[in-house]
Amino acid sequence: xxxxxxxxxxxxxxxxxxxxxxxxxxxxxxxxxxxxxxxxxxxxxxxxxxxxxxxxxxxxxxxxxxxxxxxxxxxxxxxxxxxxxxxxxxxxxxxxxxxxxxxxxxxxxxxxxxxxxxxxxxxxxxxxxxxxxxxxxxxxxxxxxxxxxxxxxxxxxxxxxxxxxxxxxxxxxxxxxxxxxxxxxxxxxxxxxxxxxxxxxxxxxxxxxxxxx
Amino acid sequence: xxxxxxxxxxxxxxxxxxxxxxxxxxxxxxxxxxxxxxxxxxxxxxxxxxxxxxxxxxxxxxxxxxxxxxxxxxxxxxxxxxxxxxxxxxxxxxxxxxxxxxxxxxxxxxxxxxxxxxxxxxxxxxxxxxxxxxxxxxxxxxxxxxxxxxxxxxxxxxxxxxxxxxxxxxxxxxxxxxxxxxxxxxxxxxxxxxxxxxxxxxxxxxxxxxxxx
DNA sequence: GACAATTTCTAACATTGTTAGAAATTGTAG
DNA sequence: CTACAATTTCTAACAATGTTAGAAATTGTC
Numbered sequence: 001x002x003x004x005x006x007x008x009x010x011x012x013x014x015x016x017x018x019x020x021x022x023x024x025x026x027x028x029x030x031x032x033x034x035x036x037x038x039x040x041x042x043x044x045x046x047x048x049x050x051x052x053x054x055x056x057x058x059x060x061x062x063x064x065x066x067x068x069x070x071x072x073x074x075x076x077x078x079x080x081x082x083x084x085x086x087x088x089x090x091x092x093x094x095x096x097x098x099x100x101x102x103x104x105x106x107x108x109x110x111x112x113x114x115x116x117x118x119x120x121x122x123x124x125x126x127x128x129x130x131x132x133x134x135x136x137x138x139x140x141x142x143x144x145x146x147x148x149x150x151x152x153x154x155x156x157x158x159x160x161x162x163x164x165x166x167x168x169x170x171x172x173x174x175x176x177x178x179x180x181x182x183x184x185x186x187x188x189x190x191x192x193x194x195x196x197x198x199x200x201x202x203x204x205x206x207x208x209x210x211x212x213x
Numbered sequence: 214x215x216x217x218x219x220x221x222x223x224x225x226x227x228x229x230x231x232x233x234x235x236x237x238x239x240x241x242x243x244x245x246x247x248x249x250x251x252x253x254x255x256x257x258x259x260x261x262x263x264x265x266x267x268x269x270x271x272x273x274x275x276x277x278x279x280x281x282x283x284x285x286x287x288x289x290x291x292x293x294x295x296x297x298x299x300x301x302x303x304x305x306x307x308x309x310x311x312x313x314x315x316x317x318x319x320x321x322x323x324x325x326x327x328x329x330x331x332x333x334x335x336x337x338x339x340x341x342x343x344x345x346x347x348x349x350x351x352x353x354x355x356x357x358x359x360x361x362x363x364x365x366x367x368x369x370x371x372x373x374x375x376x377x378x379x380x381x382x383x384x385x386x387x388x389x390x391x392x393x394x395x396x397x398x399x400x401x402x403x404x405x406x407x408x409x410x411x412x413x414x415x416x417x418x419x420x421x422x423x424x425x426x
Numbered sequence: 427g428a429c430a431a432t433t434t435c436t437a438a439c440a441t442t443g444t445t446a447g448a449a450a451t452t453g454t455a456g
Numbered sequence: 457c458t459a460c461a462a463t464t465t466c467t468a469a470c471a472a473t474g475t476t477a478g479a480a481a482t483t484g485t486c
Contacts, residue, residue, distance in 0.1 A: 038337055042474060052435050063474065119395065124251055124335035129395065167398060168412045175388025182332065182342065185380060199381045199416065206415035255443060265466045267445070276443065433482065451464065
């Protein structure tokens, strides 16, 4: 699974550039976390990194590109969280349920990343938000569900059926998470997470009964 | 169900004011429908109604208030659509499923309203988005599900259980609808609607099996 | 140490939400 | 019909934000 990365022989300058680029990303995320995406302005980011405004544009083509990078970063972090959950789970069923729990926790704990991943809270995404990282997340979910189906002796008709099943679970999680973040779930995040687990258990049971996804 | 509205004896001027206010709302929605919410600017709205910019502010305190009104309008229209679906359904089960179908159709056909209702596509909602109209929608859904439970001989433990069940179904629909609108569902709207119906049928079956919500 | 390349900054511009105050319109009374 | 008052609408600005041109400063190289 781990890929070999090219040995990075970088000059001090190149290292500094990478660090500054990362500082911009961190500052942006920090402002969004503390004050919301509405408050993220290029000038505030520049002020936070203690550089002048145009410096930002040496590192990112524009504000949208900056948000797009954080969008991808969110997918990377969520992927890591889900992989970890699956790795630690004792059974394939628990892998699915713990993954769902981890998904909710991620949305609560990294609200600003979750928002930029889904264009919430005033974030505007460019139309092309179907990137490699999103695909990797789908793959992870498909693997977890395929493992579950296999362990339960449930045959997966074809790739499309597996994909459909994953999208149902994902929609449930995203629906509950985004409604909870918008304060539209009575009882808040705690109830939303509990509902997610209940509904997913019900869906798994339905697939068991049908012996098919 | 129909409420008596106070007999409106209005002067010509008052009627014109109401019409202009509605024209502003219509113009805003039209721009959002054609070019997206990102393109909705106060000047464009003013130009469309052929009035100068400050006139808008005689009718709405600010842009946010204008969007808030369309937010509520979206909830009103969705409520009407769901009431109609339930009224026309031959059975309580079909009432639930047809309601789900109607929900999806509303999201596809009035994308801009669905977006402003949920703060998608760059729309920023004020924190207080839990208005009367949202409550009325929840009530409608609860009634439909309560009817279904009653017809199926399923006991509803308490109001909280009914509420939870409704929120699960709503989250499923909203998750699929918003992911589909964000072009994150392979197969698009058609597949998303089909998945919604399948998943809801599975959830209803789970409740039947448990004989409890 | 001088010159070229790169990095960073100052100062602007365009767009957008918003508002003050002038101008125009409308309603009213003589 | 006319003069005045209230209301409506507009012109012209302001502040905030994303973005960029071009100058200044810094860095690397011979």
